[in-house]
Amino acid sequence: MALLQIAEPGQSAAPHKHRLAVGIDLGTTNSLVATVRNGIAVCLTDGQGRSRMPSVVHYREDGGIELGFNAMSTHVSDPRNTIVSVKRFMGRGLADVTHIEAMPYVFEETPGMLRLRTVQGSKSPVEISAELLRALRERAEASLGGELTGAVVTVPAYFDDAQRQATRDAARLAGLHVLRLLNEPTAAAVAYGLDNASEGVYAVFDLGGGTFDLSILKLTRGVFEVLATNGDTALGGDDFDHRLYCWALDHARIAPPSAEDARRLQMAARAVKELLTVSEEAPFRLRLGSGEEVDLTVTRADFFGMTRPLVQKTLVPVKRALRDAGLLPGDIKGVVMVGGATRMPHVQRAVAEFFGQEPLTNLDPDKVVALGASMQANALVGNRREDDHWLLLDVIPLSLGLETMGGLSEKIIPRNATLPVARAQEFTTFKDGQTAMSFHVVQGERELVADCRSLARFELRGIPPMAAGAARVRVTFQVDADGLLSVSACETSTGVEASIHVKPSYGLTDDEIAGMLRSGLEHASDDLAARALREQQVEAERLLEACAQALATDGELLGEAERAPIDALIARLRQLAARDDAAALSAGIAALTRATEEFAARRMNRTLRAALTGHNIDEL
């Protein structure tokens, strides 16, 4: 190993060594991994020559995990433990997720991000995504024959800080060195721009399985400059499936479906949608587990009609991004279509009408993001040639601010600021002798803090006591090239510095990630019994904590006679957790879980009602 490496900036320290780097498109519906081989970006395939891996994770009862195509078969037979579209849950709480009523999962509301209860215990969206990423990493390492130096992982451009943090945590948990989080439309623009040697202003229209982005980029002599980006992180092909699913429920006159039948109907809806891309009508026909038959025919006109509001919805971010960039539709030289959902003819037609030109569909909309990401990864590890000078200048999609008096958000960094960016703002005390100030960091465009996403709260202590208005507290926001925020604050007027660095509250700290990875390594060398015991103990602890919290907040949902056995089981599980009998502990966990099922269901209903209150059914 070289102890000292000397190199000029821009030159590789070891010019002859090709480092292994990949781009990963972690999609709502499908995920892909690509690399640059002999100067050409290619998607890496599985043993059967398939490049896409369905973003599906199945937790088996025996402790095994199935992924991708292998997990597809249990879609219907075990919907609760077969997680699809997990990207929709990244960095989100229960109240943020749309169509939750049609999902078969058992959700848990935990601070910051929801969790899913599976047969293998409670899983966070980060852990589930990490399974997908790990599989892609293994595919890449097998295919490239060595350990990866790093990966560029793509995210929707309109992902906020919480969603980005969650994605990066997932990648690190999967053992990847994250070179960069790259915005999906920007990745697509790189692949398109480098292939076509394009110059001018382009729009990238990226409608994926669950997210929609619209980015406007200026391409000049090897620089990809994002002028503006906008989007909707809860709008994608899944929503078109959902409209068909709702339509089928309306027209088939069947009883409310079980979780299994709901999955069957959703899969049928997706198949119908795909068929309607190439044909004028499609049969919506299946037999449900309940014995009922669905036998319908959907025409293109039906489908276009029921999903027109969704297509219209995509035009809202288009208009906003153009306005932010100070451009008119006619200023756009080309519109690059990305994401499987842009195959739908009425989406293409709406885009063509809006921009007054046919969109560019010559790239494979499923692969272009992964390919572009691999080009960026190749550049970041230093593999590119000296004459290959291209650069990405991306932006932050949503404004960052601080809560001020009256619950208003004061913007510190405006949306569409080029990254990296730092801005500072000075605040002062408003009481004599005040020694602490608290800050609330939010992200979003709305004026009211309550309408923005809360990212972090922190307090600056140790301000020397002064008259009101005399202290000068400087708060600095810094957003790096990944679009991730860090905030620091210090009191500057007296030379006494108190400063603090915050990480958004839902993100995992480096220590936590290291701990999770380390415990993973330790497990591998432990004997199975000790591992099982420790897992059971962690599970017991988690369950006890969840119960305590649930009882504290929603205890009144239980009658006294219902409450007593639960309390007894909690006390017993506490005793068992302190011993080292894995089997007894497992039984204790199962008993408490069973005893609280009804309680959990009532809480779920309450949460759902709360989430649904004030919304009409069209919004859902």
Next chain:
Amino acid sequence: MSVDLSLDFFSLFGLPYRFNLDETALDRAWHALQTEVHPDRTAHLPNSRGAMAGALRVNEAYAALKKPVTRAQYLLELTGMSLDAINGNTVAPEYLMEQLEWREAVEEARRVNDVDALEQLALRLQIRTDGVIAQLAEELDGQRDLEAAADTVRRLMFLDKLRLGIDDALAALDN
């Protein structure tokens, strides 16, 4: 080539100290500098990850010079004028009336969700803004009347804020 980050924003980009500026030259200089200092350029070198002071400074400079209002503020700052003197709240009385009229027109259009009226206002505002920018160029690059320029900057700040208000109103009506 290493970049001297202690230079003022104009020198950093190799541009003359003028309000009227060649936007293409600014963009080009910005791209050229970022090609040197952007963290992506050195990400593969040992101990370089996270080194972004250069890119931060260059982006700060670009953001300041790109927009007329911040460019004028920066030019005045370079002459030694204090920030309070530049951003002070006093506005000549004859412009107060104009401000009120604009504001009322925007609020009325916003209240009745009139997209056409808002777009008309945006267009009129653009013409008005262009006029104020031309005046500012004369005051800063021609007569060098800094007091008058500071006054005009404040009017431009107001027009910019109005523009944001119209954009927000239009964005709310995109749905």
